[in-house]
Amino acid sequence: MEQRFDITKLIPEGYKTMYALHTYVQGAGLDLGLLELVRLRVSQTNGCGFCVAMHIPLARKYGITEHQINLVATWKESPVFSVRERAALAWADAVTALAGQEVPDTVYEQVKAEFSPEEIANLTLCIGEINTWNRLMIASRTPPAL
């Protein structure tokens, strides 16, 4: 697996704007472990090896347990996630997949029950951001940093 192109070298200014967005999301007040769980899940859905390899150790660093890391791919059937984590993961799945080109009311109600409007907005910015990174890393075939 050879890297196709390196965005950090080819377009450092563009990379910088993406990184600034990341810095915003990190400082938005949401639990950093929860954000890593969401990033890991979205990266699994999109199939980004670089991103999965990056977000597993970060999830661990911010307090996500081994059980949770191992089971996030099957979170719906796994009893190791809180109601709040389940709401965030359901929202991340719906926003990433856009099945039927929409995000259903049932999932919105679920996330609204657990998060404030500002938190939902920031969580969605995080999901949007990781969707962008996934595409950048998959398209450029950036190998996982192991």
Next chain:
Amino acid sequence: MSERLDYTRTSPAGVKAFGSVYGYVMQSGLDDVLVDLVYLRVSQINGCAYCLDMHTRDLVKKGVKVEKLALVQVWQEAGELFSDRERAALAWAETVTRVAQTGVPDAEFEAARRIFNEKELADLTMAIGLMNAYNRLAISFRRTPEAVFAAKS
């Protein structure tokens, strides 16, 4: 279909941060009609009403004819209405947007690289990634297309 929440009000700094990525793409050197065609096609795939409305208007403002706009969705069947660069950009936009299904195969990459240099392709990928995020924000919160307000006034 009313708006769920206004993320531009709850997270202005986050929206501004996304705006900086948008600003970067705008000044990257890529042709602005080409970028807007890509934004339109990505928004079609994801099904974003707000974004279709905005980028259709932008393309009209830039002088793109309705005959061409109408065929963006089926550009592969539109003969030479789309230039080689436009066709390559639209093909790349499709495979990168549908990443979970495609994995962005080598054949698509090689086809894109025949037309675009490395930097152009990196910038184009940034544009596609960005629009995939913008689409998700507008779809998730059911942002109202400008056309709806215009029709009411």
